[in-house]
Amino acid sequence: MSRHRASEPEDDQTTMFPRVTDEPAADASITSVLPVVPADATTVLPVISTPPSPRPAAPGAEAQPSPYAPVSPAPQAAAPVSPAPVSPAAASDETTYLPRISDETTQLPRIAKPAPSVATGRATATDETGLLGAIPPAPPPSADEPKPSPRPRWSGEPEPPPIKAVRAGEKNYRSIHSEYTRTTFGSVLRMTLRGTGELMITVGLVILLFAAYEVWGKTAIVEGHQSELEQQLNWGEPVVGAPTPTPSPSVTGKPKPPPAGQPVAKLYIPKLNKHWVVVQGVTQKDIRYAPGHYPNSAMPGQEGNFSVAGHRNRATFWDLDKLHGGDKIVVETKDMYYVYEVAKQRIVLPSAVEVVRPVPPTMTAGKLLTLTTCNPKFDNYQRLIIHGTLVHEQPRSAGPPAELAGAA
Template sequence: MPTPEDTPDAADAPKGAIVVPLRPVRTDEGYRSVYSEYTRTTFGSVVRAISRGTGEVLITFGLIVLLFAGYEVWGKSAIVDAHQDELNHQLEQQWANQPTVGPSSAVTPVKPPNGAVIASVHIPRLNKKWAIVQGVTPADIRYAPGHYPDTALPGQVGNFSMAGHRTPAIWWDLDQLKPGDPVVIKTADTWYVYRVVGHEIVLPTAVQVVAPVPDKPGETPTKAMLTMTTCNPKFNNYQRYVVHAELDRSQPVADGDPAELKG
């Protein structure tokens, strides 16, 4: 026989609370659990279970997608940095093993094969530098900016053009460059200091941006230009962000680092 302490008083319960007896309820079929009304399967409980399970799956899937996106954007930076270290090491060895030719030499440089490391680019505003490889195929620019093979070489009259991925390890912040900012190219014997003259956002099909005279295909160049292209906007690639620069001056590597890299 239940005692008064065994049976909760509904009147004493907080508003909205469900009072559950503490002992089994006796029925004609025997004793029934006091929790049976709350644990039995109903249409509502099935719907709630499915909703809860679906929600947990979606949350888990969302976390996986976020982790993958984070790895794609930031996690690969360490990999790119490691490859950049190796490319820069190759470049230094390559320069050490070849004869020095001054920038005024009349010898026409031979274009290197695709995939070869050819120079380095320094952008003081971003406090970054990268080894540059020849070629702009996905394999060429996986870990470095690449030189468009059919464009001018550093310092030449024409348009020395490069493409780079819009990742934190490469040209993530290219849009921070302003007119007048230096972009410095180093070759085996010469520093070339270019100055930014402007930028534009174009479609991927706008190949005229890397013409010898940018955006004026067919015209004969009279200046040494530099063009850098990358994806736009960040996290997407349906546009191209393009920075143009013009050669300001050059100096021999033997004279030391240019002033633009000492500030």
């Protein structure tokens, strides 16, 4: 029978909670302490009384344990529980008895369970596991349970050689892998081919890196130096409508060229959308980052042959072979613009220095322009020559010529 539920509603002894009676007992001792209130489940307080006398059991019925029977406490020191003093009139009510704990330090009794025959795991205290139930012992292993098969050993053919050195002669030892590493004609040939292939791959990568530097690396370097040369010119912006400067009658002879490596003029090729600052001199140092003016040739706009040399890289005369007859080339100085027209293109040997003479072969004397560079691209065993003649000139104060409209 459950401790929290009675088999019959009238069985008051098996009820844990106090029974609410219809009318409280009229006793002067009780009413003198607590007022008599109407019968209501929320207003009647339980009366602590002495344990009631047990009911006589019915004939033939099993004896049931009383809920008020004392429970064996755990083996701990606890203060005794004493019932509170109650009036004699309250003792007649059997449903109002509750044990009273007189000491706050008194511990509640624990439910004692018999210890199991076999204890497993960490739970060994029976008083702590009594509310959850005892942990049964693990079942014995079954003899029919299949066991995992052992890892199969390598069964390939041939059997692997032992990992150890073997004796070779009386005092020497050799590796068991010496048969695979000994020098033979085939091994030498394979090593030679492998080394040659790796060397060729390395050389190819170096050549590719050098070509990339020549094409893109030098372009960035040349453009940077060109910007510096433009700042060195310091010509300023021309004043539109200003009078054109005229040479003094007392000044005779040709103008003196600037020192080597210093800017001379600006060279524009509108068809290629390119322009450069031309420096004085054609040595390797002079033309490293800019086209160079041949020192013994004429200056821009003068009678003779204004000759300019430049490298065949992407930053300079890379596409000079695209110029043909009728294309325009503009030269800008501090005071004037000179417009030349391409007259001829030809390829000569490096020894053909006559192309920079005042009057080159197959050309008529006058105000001429000659551009020279290496040919073909990435080589220099030939020279590409462009000849032009002066067709127009105008002062800078009049603005740029029409050929430079939209040019860089």
